[in-house]
Amino acid sequence: MTKYLVVGTGLFGAVFAHEAAKRGHEVTLIDKRDHIAGNIYTKEIDGIQVHQYGAHIFHTSDKEVWEYVQQFAEFNRYTNSPVANYKGHMYNLPFNMNTFAQMWGVRTPQEAMDKINEQRAE
Incomplete structure (x- = not known):
């Protein structure tokens, strides 16, 4: 078993930590914020999903990536x-x-x- 220290729990850090832990490795996460997900962190306030650091859109044409992220959250x-x-x-x-x-x-x-081309020439 390998021990990992992950500094920063944005997309890369959180995914790496999740996958390493699934494979039986020991993972310690640290972040300057009190939550995971970095700038894509979303919290629910009175039933409304609030994008705390600004709106974010996740898009991909890769079916494998889409199926992977669907296990963590429901996307509109x-x-x-x-x-x-x-x-x-x-x-x-x-x-x-x-x-x-x-x-x-x-x-x-x-x-x-x-x-x-006509406008460029002008």
Whole structure:
């Protein structure tokens, strides 16, 4: 059996400690805060999940990673779809063909590239 001292219980420290303990190793955790999870710490206040250090979004396309994190917490379905307000008009971010069609009326990637090159030249 190996003895580990884990300093910092954010994502890496907490996962490492969990996996090491599952394998029978002795793990001691220390953190300057009075909780685990680092900046993704969430606490419940009056039935509401409060992200104490600011909102956080966990996303992955890796099925194994998704299944792993699901054992620790229930995640809400969320799709990040940011927009920009420019001169009173709303545009999709990151820029895509829909954005270029809204801004310039172009319909093809080549038309969008031509418009971008035109603006660069200016």
